[in-house]
Amino acid sequence: MKLAIVQMDILFGESEKNYQAVEKYIEEAVKSDVDVIVFPEMWNTAYALDRLSELADENGLKTKEILSRLAKKHNVNIVGGSVATKKENRFYNTMYVSDRNGNIIAEYDKAHLFKLMDEHLFMEQGQRDNVFELDGIVCGGVICYDLRFPEWIRVHTLAGAKVIFVPAEWPKLRIDHWQLLLQARAIENQCFVVAVNRVGTDPNNEFNGHSMVIAPWGEVMLSKKTGEGIYYLEINLQEVEDVRNRIPIYEDRRTDLYKS
Numbered sequence: 001m002k003l004a005i006v007q008m009d010i011l012f013g014e015s016e017k018n019y020q021a022v023e024k025y026i027e028e029a030v031k032s033d034v035d036v037i038v039f040p041e042m043w044n045t046a047y048a049l050d051r052l053s054e055l056a057d058e059n060g061l062k063t064k065e066i067l068s069r070l071a072k073k074h075n076v077n078i079v080g081g082s083v084a085t086k087k088e089n090r091f092y093n094t095m096y097v098s099d100r101n102g103n104i105i106a107e108y109d110k111a112h113l114f115k116l117m118d119e120h121l122f123m124e125q126g127q128r129d130n131v132f133e134l135d136g137i138v139c140g141g142v143i144c145y146d147l148r149f150p151e152w153i154r155v156h157t158l159a160g161a162k163v164i165f166v167p168a169e170w171p172k173l174r175i176d177h178w179q180l181l182l183q184a185r186a187i188e189n190q191c192f193v194v195a196v197n198r199v200g201t202d203p204n205n206e207f208n209g210h211s212m213v214i215a216p217w218g219e220v221m222l223s224k225k226t227g228e229g230i231y232y233l234e235i236n237l238q239e240v241e242d243v244r245n246r247i248p249i250y251e252d253r254r255t256d257l258y259k260s
């Protein structure tokens with residue numbers, strides 16, 4: 001699976017420009033013949049939460065149209081990070097995924113809202129997990145703060161996910177947590193973790209990228225990149241089976257002692 005990790009800056013509250021930037025990034029990434037393009041969290045609005053009624057994408061229509069059209073045009077899968085959406089007069093932090101045929105195969109509302117950034121005051125939390133298939137490979141997708149809940153990632157790997165995508169707007173201030181948690185999630189679940197963070201600033205935070213790709217044995221394949229741009233790399237899904245056969249944690253779990 002060839003990945004294009006789009007570590008982009010996001011203009012605060014300037015959704016039109018952000019949509020244009022995402023289109024450009026897709027057009028650029030497909031020149032490298034990739035299988036999956038991955039974006040960060042809330043790329044349409046950034047954390048302009050008090051302007052959601054004006055900015056959020058109603059039913060995700062605009063986002064779905066762009067992802068679907070470009071995925072089909074270029075025969076590429078797109079894990080669309082997340083965008084601010086409005087559904088039945090409520091706001092959500094929503095991930096859409098398009099397959100190569102332009103089908104929107106996943107829609108996930110962030111399950112754990114981040115109180116430190118007031119997300120819970122403006123948005124509703126999601127109620128479902130996010131498992132989908134890309135080219136026959138079972139994948140899962142969670143968003144930013146969801147990463148701090150190992151049981152939530154485990155829900156996805158128990159459902160068969162071999163790759164977990166984690167789009168984020170994770171501030172520089174806690175970037176050491178980001179790196180350690182991502183690595184831990186990959187090792188404890190014996191899966192690939194593909195995590196895409198933004199760069200740039202908003203009125204309250206600085207973001208320094210550090211998008212990461214981690215293999216199931218814990219090997220860090222991409223990290224410490226702070227520049228805006230697309231990072232390319234390929235992962236070998238066979239490694240998941242190899243690691244799971246070597247240390248069979250899924251067989252050894254004591255579900256008689258704990259539930260999940």
Ligand SMILES: O=C(O)CCC(=O)C(=O)O
Binds near residue numbers: 174177
């Ligand atoms: O958990 C953290 O430290 C960062 C989480 C976050 O920024 C978010 O969920 O948007």
